[in-house]
Amino acid sequence: MSRIGRMPVKIPAGVKVEVTGTQVHVRGPKGELTRSFPHGLTIAQQGEELTVQRESDERRWRAFHGMTRALLQNMVTGVSQGYSKKLQIEGVGYRAELKEKNLVVSVGFSHPVVVKPPEGIGFSVEEKTRIIQVSGYDKELVGQVAADLRKIRPPEPYKGKGLRYVGERVRHKAGKAGKAAAK
Numbered sequence: 001m002s003r004i005g006r007m008p009v010k011i012p013a014g015v016k017v018e019v020t021g022t023q024v025h026v027r028g029p030k031g032e033l034t035r036s037f038p039h040g041l042t043i044a045q046q047g048e049e050l051t052v053q054r055e056s057d058e059r060r061w062r063a064f065h066g067m068t069r070a071l072l073q074n075m076v077t078g079v080s081q082g083y084s085k086k087l088q089i090e091g092v093g094y095r096a097e098l099k100e101k102n103l104v105v106s107v108g109f110s111h112p113v114v115v116k117p118p119e120g121i122g123f124s125v126e127e128k129t130r131i132i133q134v135s136g137y138d139k140e141l142v143g144q145v146a147a148d149l150r151k152i153r154p155p156e157p158y159k160g161k162g163l164r165y166v167g168e169r170v171r172h173k174a175g176k177a178g179k180a181a182a183k
Contacts, residue, residue: 005065008049009072012080017050019043024050024072028079030137031120035075037068050076074139084135085146088168091161094153095129103132107153107163115152121145131166 011017015028024043025034037043040061042053052069054061077083089096089107096105103115103123117123121136132149136142146165155162155170164170 003066005052005054005062005069007069008046008051009069009076011045011048011050011076015076015080017045017076019045019050024075026075026079028076028137030079030082033075033079033138035071037071038064041065041068043068043072078137078139082135082137083139083142084133085142086166087132087134087146087149087163088166089130089132089163090155091159094161096125096132097129098123098125103149105132105149105152105163108161109153113152115149118145132163 015026018025018027022037022039022041022043023034024037026032038061040055041064042055044051044053050072052065052072054065089105091108094107096103098104099114101117101123103117103125104112105115106112115123118141120138121134121141124133124135125131126133134142134146134149136145150163150165153162155164155168157171157173158175160170160172
């Protein structure tokens with residue numbers, strides 16, 4: 001039995017869950033999410049808890065069991081509390097600002113890059129244009145938008161300039177001077 005899959009998902013106050021077959025619709029104060037799951041799993045709502053059962057002990061259904069429970073937990077947490085990721089800007093002259101809902105990032109190109117937020121995602125800029133916060137109620141979408149932002153200018157290994165997650169360590173290389181000294 002999957003240790004994660006057998007744990008029930010607790011539904012907090014203010015969150016409504018509708019289970020129809022293999023489709024689950026979760027509605028809360030932050031938004032609403034709908035997702036379909038594989039047919040070999042049974043999702044049941046018992047009071048203020050959701051449980052996931054699998055039809056057999058085949059390797060495939062064991063893998064789906066824990067994943068399904070984790071996705072349900074992410075949906076419930078997202079519509080009740082929301083998710084956020086922070087990116088840090090490193091580099092002289094690099095900055096970000098908000099224009100209406102769009103994020104305008106200047107990271108060394110000849111033009112600023114304008115990023116339009118998808119539905120359910122919000123941007124905020126903190127610490128004098130040095131920290132970008134991506135927030136929303138869909139964990140998967142928040143992570144994907146943050147990864148797409150980082151892809152605009154990933155941190156380079158010589159000086160560390162670019163966009164990186166807050167707390168991410170970038171390994172630095174020595175460069176030409178370090179290579180000559182190593183001989």
